[in-house]
Each structure stands twice: as structure tokens, then as C-alpha cells.
Amino acid sequence: xxxxxxxxxxxxxxxxxxxxxxxxxxxxxxxxxxxxxxxxxxxxxxxxxxxxxxxxxxxxxxxxxxxxxxxxxxxxxxxxxxxxxxxxxxxxxxxxxxxxxxxxxxxxxxxxxxxxxxxxxxxxxxxxxxxxxxxxxxxxxxxxxxxxxxxxxxxxxxxxxxxxxxxxxxxxxxxxxxxxxxxxxxxxxxxxxxxxxxxxxxxxxxxxxxxxxxxxxxxxxxxxxxxxxxxxxxxxxxxxxxxxxxxxxxxxxxxxxxxxxxxxxxxxxxxxxxxxxxxxxxxxxxxxxxxxxxxxxxxxxxxxxxxx
Numbered sequence: 001x002x003x004x005x006x007x008x009x010x011x012x013x014x015x016x017x018x019x020x021x022x023x024x025x026x027x028x029x030x031x032x033x034x035x036x037x038x039x040x041x042x043x044x045x046x047x048x049x050x051x052x053x054x055x056x057x058x059x060x061x062x063x064x065x066x067x068x069x070x071x072x073x074x075x076x077x078x079x080x081x082x083x084x085x086x087x088x089x090x091x092x093x094x095x096x097x098x099x100x101x102x103x104x105x106x107x108x109x110x111x112x113x114x115x116x117x118x119x120x121x122x123x124x125x126x127x128x129x130x131x132x133x134x135x136x137x138x139x140x141x142x143x144x145x146x147x148x149x150x151x152x153x154x155x156x157x158x159x160x161x162x163x164x165x166x167x168x169x170x171x172x173x174x175x176x177x178x179x180x181x182x183x184x185x186x187x188x189x190x191x192x193x194x195x196x197x198x199x200x201x202x203x204x205x206x207x208x209x210x211x212x213x214x215x216x217x218x219x220x221x222x223x224x225x226x227x228x229x230x231x232x233x234x235x236x237x238x239x240x241x242x243x244x245x246x247x248x249x250x251x252x253x254x255x256x257x258x259x260x261x262x263x264x265x266x267x268x269x270x271x272x273x274x275x276x277x278x279x280x281x282x283x284x285x286x287x288x289x290x291x292x293x294x295x296x297x298x299x300x301x302x303x304x305x306x307x308x
Contacts, residue, residue: 027061027145028279029138030205031167036183037154039175040210042066043245043255045151046074047268048275050254053108055269056276058146061100064113065134065159067121071151072112075103076252079114086111087120089137097142105257109145117159125158131198134162156190165194169205171275173239176209176222205278208235208271235278237271240264 032041032048045062052058064071064086069079080101088094089111100109124130138148150163164170172187174180184207194200207230213219226234242264248255256265 027141027148028169029148029150029167030169030171031150031152031163032171032173033152033160033164033187034172034174034180034183035154035156035160035186036175036180039180040173040239041154042070042074042151043249044171044173044210044239044268044271045071045149046254047256047265048272049108049147049149050105050256051269051272052147053105054257056272057107059144060108060147060149061141061145062108062110063134063138063148063150063163064111065117065163066113066151066153067115067117068153069113069115070249072110073252074249074254075105075108075110077101077103077110077112080112082114082116084112085114085116087114087117090120090133091123096137096140104253121158124162130158131161131165135166138166156186161190164190164202165198165200167202169203169279171205172207173210174207174226175211176219178222181222181226203282204233205275206235207233208237208239210239211241212238213241235271235274237267237274239267239271
């Protein structure tokens with residue numbers, strides 16, 4: 001498939017079908033970020049990517065930009081050596097096309113990572129134009145993807161900065177605990193720097209609660225507080241706490257594939273649909289004033305079945 005070439009896809013959801021006309025000039029890039037660790041970033045990346053590829057038949061690339069390499073492992077890959085990891089592509093040791101790996105899920109590929117990415121981050125930090133290294137890497141991709149989803153490390157260092165600069169949207173998972181919310185201020189500061197100094201086009205696609213356990217009073221209090229603070233930026237879908245996610249990680253299979261009927265899998269399906277709805281609404285709003293010029297800033301025209 002040629003980048004930028006329009007094509008139509010019919011997506012089946014249960015017994016209903018959804019027509020999608022996807023007319024991007026580039027793959028749609030989404031980072032999942034929060035400087036707080038343990039809030040469900042990697043689980044979100046692999047499960048949303050799996051839903052897009054398996055259920056909606058989209059071509060998806062996961063970019064594992066966390067030195068822990070957990071997204072790669074959760075998608076069924078063995079640990080890779082540095083010469084076959086994203087570090088090799090970021091340092092121009094190998095072309096990116098030699099690093100991309102297939103996963104057991106059709107239409108889902110990954111740029112794998114390992115612990116040496118931490119040393120690569122230090123190398124990148126000393127390079128001119130260091131904020132755009134990942135963006136340039138993505139632009140050099142040899143094949144067409146509908147979505148590129150980037151997993152970020154639990155900090156706001158050079159790798160996360162690169163991921164955000166390379167992205168059109170950022171999704172922010174929030175565990176309903178105080179310290180998870182406290183980290184948002186620093187993330188917003190980085191986004192503001194990207195806008196003011198680098199004129200990045202990054203937008204917050206939405207925030208969503210993860211690891212939700214409604215037995216605790218604090219869960220309800222934080223949900224109410226976030227609704228007040230974030231308004232519509234807080235997505236409707238919440239991801240429940242579930243051991244099924246860890247079981248899927250252990251088996252190297254996203255939960256939506258390993259146990260598709262579990263509540264947490266259904267929640268990730270609903271989250272993916274809500275993401276598509278948001279992108280569709282955004283695209284319709286930004287194209288309303290361009291006279292319908294084909295391909296110009298036009299990402300999606302879609303109607304999404306709201307039942308999953």
C-alpha cells in the first residue's frame with residue numbers, strides 16, 4: 001500500500017458493520033504517556049493496538065520506546081539484542097526496515113526495545129535536533145500504517161519528549177490515585193514547551209481512568225475531581241483492575257486476544273471505539289472550513305458503532 005493513497009475498509013463489529021473511509025496523508029501517530037509509572041501505559045498500547053489490528057483490520061505499528069521493552073514482550077516477542085532493537089535504528093546502525101518485527105497478530109508490527117535504549121537516550125540527548133530523532137525515524141518507515149502507537153517510559157526525559165514531538169495526539173492514562181494526578185502538571189508543562197518552542201501540533205486526545213476498583217472511596221472522589229477539572233477531556237470509558245492483563249502479559253498475548261470476553265477486554269474495545277469517535281469528531285471539525293479539499297488535513301470520515 002502506498003502512503004497517502006485512499007482506501008476503504010469495512011469493519012465488522014458483532015453483527016453490524018461500520019464503513020470507514022480513511023484518507024490520511026501520513027499514518028496517525030498516538031503516544032500514550034504519563035510520567036507516573038504503573039498506570040497502564042503499556043497495557044493500553046498493546047490492547048488498543050490489538051483491537052485496531054484484529055477487530056478493525058487496520059495496519060498498526062507499535063513503537064516500543066521504553067527501555068524495559070515490555071510492549072514488545074506483551075506482543076509475543078522474545079527479548080531482542082541491541083542490534084535488532086529500536087536503538088540500532090535511532091543511532092543509524094541499521095535501517096528501520098530491518099528492525100520492524102511481525103507479531104502473532106495479523107496486521108500488527110512492532111519496533112522492539114531492550115534495556116540498552118537507556119544508553120541510546122543519553123546518546124540522543126547530545127545530538128543536534130535531538131527532539132526530532134524519533135519523528136525522523138517514523139518518517140523513514142518503508143510501508144504504510146494506519147496507526148503508529150508509541151509506548152513511552154515512566155519519565156519525561158528525552159525519549160518521552162521525542163515521542164510527543166513525533167505524535168499528533170497523546171492519550172493519558174490515569175490511575176485513580178493522588179500521585180498519578182500530580183504527575184499530570186509536569187506532562188502539561190512539556191506539552192506547552194512543545195507548542196511554544198517547537199510549534200508542535202500535538203493535541204491531548206483524552207484522559208482515561210485505569211486500574212479502576214470501585215470498592216474504594218478514593219476512586220469515586222478522584223473520578224469526581226477529574227470530571228470537574230477535565231470536563232469532556234476525561235473519556236467515558238474506564239479500564240477496570242484485572243488480573244487478566246497480567247496473565248496476558250505472561251503469555252505474550254494482549255488480553256483482548258487471550259481473553260476477549262473478560263470485562264477488561266470489553267473495556268479496551270470500548271476505549272478504542274471512543275478513540276476513533278474522538279478522532280472522527282476532530283477531523284470533521286478541522287475540515288469544515290477547507291472546502292472539502294481531498295487529503296488536506298483530512299484524517300477520517302467515519303461512523304463508529306457505539307456498541308462493542
